Structure formats: structure tokens, C-alpha cells
Amino acid sequence: MTGPEMERRDRIVFLGDSITDGFTGPLLLRQALQEAGRPVPLCINAGVAGDMAEGMARRLDRDVLPHQPTLVSLSVGINDVLHRIPVEEYEARLSSMAERLKAAGIPMLVLTTTVLGPRHEEADRRLAGFNEALRRTAQKHGYRVAEVNQRMREAAERGEDVLEADQIHLSFRGYRAMVRALLDSLGHADVRVPQELLVQPMPGILREWSMRPMTKEDPPLGEPAVAALTPDASWVSYTLPEDQPVEGWWVDQIRRQGYAVSIEKHLGPAPFYVGVSFLDAPEARRVFFNTGALLRSVWLNGRQIYQNREWTGFHAGKERLPATLRPGRNVVVIETGSQFFLSVTDTDTW
16 A cells, blocks of 8 residues: 555554544645645554553554555654563564454554654664664555654754754654654655645544533532533633634644544632533434543433543544434533544544
8 A cells, every 4th residue: 555556445544642632633644635735544553552562462452443545654662662572572562452353354454653852862772673673563564654754853964953852752843753764654755745634523522512610529410410411601611623722732723623632721629520512313313422532421312321431542533432313402411521522424534
């Protein structure tokens, strides 16, 4: 699936950690291909912030294989290095993933790691051994390699600031270097990387909410409590996407995508918040509820359809939950932390 072989029906699952979970890379790749008039594959995010090779190997069945990818993009190593995982153990996890995907007939694109800043100088030196493990794994299984580490170092040598202040996470220029490596490895060396990301609201976001803060004394929502919720003048109206820019390029990016990012500012600090929205349907239909950020639970017409029981990432669509809307007005209730994403789509791919 390189260059002319890539078609619109192709489905790339991006398996990674927070650098993938933030969603900038896949969106920038899609935009680059679209602006060049090339076929644009479906890009599915399977990043989980903080994850390492061991965790990614465990969650292939949950986060990768159900999407029936035609290609898996693997970005892993920074957390393993920072947690001092032995390179031999890391390479064994890589081999486990490669063999599992090969058995399923799914090719993999292996990304070398991103870079670390001077604050993590010793860990950055150790990345060389991890990148050699990545290249050995790719060579053994006949996979292509996207030289992300090299492209980021070249950009840094040109004077570009490729990392955020923590010297771990990528700046937008760092993502541009990453996408350059992805395009080259996919046979699109002639396609330019956009200078800025054109951000649109994610499909199917629920735009109008009534919200209020909850206290530690408030009991967790159950069916009687959900049924009794009646937004009144004490509730705060909340419209998405939020119309006011916020500090930080990445937080502002997700704001424009339809995430709620300023709840604490508008409602005040609280352990969690409750929101109510309405969704009208002319007839009964099957849909998918797509979760993200710090969403804790979702209720549809008084029935709980989602409970966050483990950390599955931050990105929009980290869970894609089948549900059925009834004809007429449907009531959606959520419990959330200080940020959330929720959309409703007709399919689980978008």
C-alpha cells in the first residue's frame, strides 16, 4: 500500500502512545494527501497515552484487529526508554506484535522513535539501541520503516523547535517532521506537509448541553437519579465547539474538533460534572456513540451504555459503542471530568 497502490478503502490503524493519542499526526497525514489530490485512507487512532510495547501487544485484540486494518502504523519506544525497559524485552514485544499481525495477514509500518530533549539526554542516547531493534524487527518481517527519528533530528539541526517544554511531546513542527517520514515511507515523497492543520469539528458531535457541577456528596448516577434529572435555570448552557480560543496549540486544536475543554472555567472546579443533551431522530436507527477525553459514563434514554473502567486513551473515538435511537426525542446524560468528547455517528468508522 504505497503511492499509487493506496486507495480510499485502505484503513490505517495508528497504534501508539500519547504522541499518537493526540491525533495530530493522522489528521495531518490525511490533509497532506487530500491537498495533493491523492487517495485518502481511513485513519483510525489506537493511541493510549503512557503506553509501552507490552501494553500495545496486549491490546491488539481490543484496539486494532476489530477495525480490520489494511495497515498498522506502530509508534512505540519513548515510554519504554523512560521506564528503563531492557532493549531485549522491548524487542521481544515488537516481535510478538509483528508475528500476531502477520498471522492475521496485516502488514505493519514501523516508525522509529521520536527524539528527547537535553533534559533527557541519557535516555535520548539509549534510543539508538531501541531504533536498531525496530529496524531489525522490520527487516525480519519485511516491513517498511518510517525514519521519524532521523527526520526530527534533521529538523532540529535546521533550528526548528520539534518538542514541547517537557522535552518529550512533539510541537507542531515535530509532528510535521513525523508526517514527512510517514509520507516518504508510504511512497509520497513528492507530497508536501501542510504548514498548518485545518481543523474541522468531528462528525456527529452533540452541540447543545445543559451542565452542572457535582460534589463529593452527590451519589453516583443510577437509573433513578438519571430519570430525575431536570435541567433548570441553575444549569449552565454549554455549546460545542467552544467559540473562544484557549491557550496551547494542541488544546485549541481539540477545542475546534468539538471537545469540551473549558468546563472548569465555566462551571467552577468540581470532582466531576453532569451534562444533558437531546438528540431527535425521525425513526428508530442504529448508531455509534464515540467517546473521548475524561468522559466517565453515558446514559441513553435512562439506560447506561458506557462506564469508563480503565484508561483507554484520550482521543475521539477511543470507544465506539453501538446503540439504538428511538423515534422522536432521545435523552443523553453524561458524567465527565473537566474535559470530554462525545459524538454520534451512523457507523463506527469516520
